[in-house]
Amino acid sequence: MANSLVSIQIIPKLENSRDSYSYVDAAIAVIEEAGIKYQVNPLETTMEGELSELLDVVQAMNEKMISMGAMNVISQVKIVYQPDGIKAETLTEKYR
Numbered sequence: 001m002a003n004s005l006v007s008i009q010i011i012p013k014l015e016n017s018r019d020s021y022s023y024v025d026a027a028i029a030v031i032e033e034a035g036i037k038y039q040v041n042p043l044e045t046t047m048e049g050e051l052s053e054l055l056d057v058v059q060a061m062n063e064k065m066i067s068m069g070a071m072n073v074i075s076q077v078k079i080v081y082q083p084d085g086i087k088a089e090t091l092t093e094k095y096r
Helices: 021-034 051-067 088-095
Strands: 004-013 037-040 045-049 072-081
Touching: 004 021, 004 051, 021 037, 021 045, 021 051, 045 051, 051 072
Parallel strands: none
Antiparallel strands: 004 045, 004 072, 037 045
């Protein structure tokens, strides 16, 4: 079972106010390519898995933004670490 939930909002700094949506799509594609369970929400994306693996994905997302031409990247990250296991559904089931 996964031991962590990591939510990330990634904000690439772009020259000339370029369209940031393509960058967000590319960041989400990094998660997909990693095979991580995730859910896209309006203001952030939440991933579920092992903490070390999720942090590697966060790093890869930032590197992808730079490789696409972003000057820098702000990543707002929230982490829940629970060694005995955690699922996103457990935290939200009463609202669904």
